Amino acid sequence: MQYHIQLFAGMAEQFGDVITMELSQETVTIADIRTRLNELYPEIASQLSGSFFTHHKKLASPDELVLPSDAIALHQSAPGMETVVSKCGLYAITYDLIDADEVTSKVHDPSHGASLTFNGTTREFTQGQRTVLLEYEAYVPMAMNTMKQIGDEIADRWPSTRTAITHRLGTVRIGETSVVIAVSAAHRDACYEASRHAIERLKQIVPIWKKEVWEDGSEWKGHQLGGWNPHNTP
């Protein structure tokens, strides 16, 4: 059976708009497609980091079954990427400026008496060193999964709250917003606690990395002292 995979932007320029591959097994998953692509087109495979598949325009999980006639596409996490939005609409990753009001509007609920919008912005000075800009990179499909996990955790712990998160990638200039977290709840106590939980968990488990770029160098940030463990419970 033949499967067709659509490519975009840089990869489409290099390898054409559509790749066709033959797979003989009866059931095929997105993971099988990726494995076959790795074997058949090592030169594409070498660019596959940070890439992800969509299936009928929705982010696809590795175990998702696909049929030969399905719309399968391979996207690259790179500037110009279309904003990736979760199936529920609450979580997003984008290379564009974030509209905080739009994120907040996702958690609007007439039965909620409080909403908080946390804006994470890029800082010029960190421990005396002047940053010129920041570069963000993500493992997009897993970042989407873990943002949803945080929203689910919050809904469990503070019932009848709603959470929406949008994170930005690529070059972010000083003072611009890199992440917006909106939480709404029936009462303000839960709202403040849940908002705090969301940003702390995001910094602990969501696979996004930032590089500080200075006038005379750069550095990828992360737990410099070791001991980072995403399995730790909050």
Add this chain to the structure above:
Amino acid sequence: MNYHIQVFAGLAELMGKPMITVSADQETMTVSELKDLLSKYFPEAAAQLQGAFVARNQAYAAPEDLVSIHDEIAIIPPVSGG
């Protein structure tokens, strides 16, 4: 048997590429074994590999979990979003 492994951020710079292919005789191995194998191929990244986690099919895996050549595997260095 080829294992294809995505790497990110500083680790990708250290290892020189964002997609690593390593071969082994067996079709599955534990996360710990995979990290040891990678450290052998990339001794300059050994310390960072020890501090990183492995994701199997887009979820964090434990050291004793098995990964197979059919899995989507990624090395996750300490995250720094926000």
